[in-house]
Amino acid sequence: MPDVSVKICGLTAPDHVRAATDAGARYLGFNFFPKSPRYVTPQQAAELMAHVPVGVAKVALVVNASDDLLDSITQAAPFDMLQLHGSEPVDRVRDVKERYGLPVMKVIGVADTEDLAAIDTYSEVADQLLIDAKAPKTAVLPGGNGLAFDWRLLAGRKYWRKPWMLAGGLNPKNVAEAIRMTGAQQVDVASGVESAPGVKDAALMRAFIDAVR
Numbered sequence: 452m453p454d455v456s457v458k459i460c461g462l463t464a465p466d467h468v469r470a471a472t473d474a475g476a477r478y479l480g481f482n483f484f485p486k487s488p489r490y491v492t493p494q495q496a497a498e499l500m501a502h503v504p505v506g507v508a509k510v511a512l513v514v515n516a517s518d519d520l521l522d523s524i525t526q527a528a529p530f531d532m533l534q535l536h537g538s539e540p541v542d543r544v545r546d547v548k549e550r551y552g553l554p555v556m557k558v559i560g561v562a563d564t565e566d567l568a569a570i571d572t573y574s575e576v577a578d579q580l581l582i583d584a585k586a587p588k589t590a591v592l593p594g595g596n597g598l599a600f601d602w603r604l605l606a607g608r609k610y611w612r613k614p615w616m617l618a619g620g621l622n623p624k625n626v627a628e629a630i631r632m633t634g635a636q637q638v639d640v641a642s643g644v645e646s647a648p649g650v651k652d653a654a655l656m657r658a659f660i661d662a663v664r
């Protein structure tokens with residue numbers, strides 16, 4: 452299997468940050484969506500990020516964030532990337548990139564074939580794409596629901612114009628199969644490595660990364 456990079460998303464405690472990076476995560480996500488069980492304030496994220504070794508990318512996850520929120524996040528801590536996990540239009544992605552001078556990863560929610568067109572559209576402006584399961588209309592969270600989409604939709608479409616990550620319902624048991632089916636070279640996980648919502652589990656994070664390898 453090729454060398455697949457792992458992003459662990461929604462860290463809330465220093466021990467879990469250390470466990471994730473010890474296990475080999477290359478990206479860590481910090482979640483600024485207030486309704487999430489993984490929510491942290493900009494100040495809490497700054498404190499957690501002090502435990503992140505050099506070389507591991509720190510990603511700020513936001514959902515339809517205002518400039519005020521993005522200002523406070525980017526002023527509190529040195530993020531390496533912004534993850535836009537809402538319904539941000541192409542122009543907003545472009546504005547965020549220009550205003551903050553950081554790489555932007557735009558999330559594309561996928562449930563069926565029609566959703567794939569957005570991958571090409573956002574490839575024009577985003578630096579990376581995160582292809583996640585589309586959240587059900589009734590869901591409180593637009594991501595982090597532990598739901599997978601039909602990976603066959605991506606089979607044979609390994610190469611998009613921008614680097615991309617696979618997300619949605621991944622866990623230590625299914626991630627190897629997800630990589631085999633989609634050709635993903637990067638994967639992202641939140642709830643699949645937790646013992647309870649918002650509580651990362653060191654053994655599950657290690658098992659996930661071992662399974663990827």
Ligand SMILES: O=C(O)c1ccccc1N[C@@H]1O[C@H](COP(=O)(O)O)[C@@H](O)[C@H]1O
Pocket residue numbers: 460461480482484487488489512514536583592593594595596597598618619620621639640641642643
């Ligand atoms: O994790 C959350 O709480 C969350 C909230 C709002 C938007 C996105 C969120 N998480 C992202 O969704 C993917 C998939 O999550 P899961 O593995 O299916 O639980 C996750 O990796 C985050 O990037």
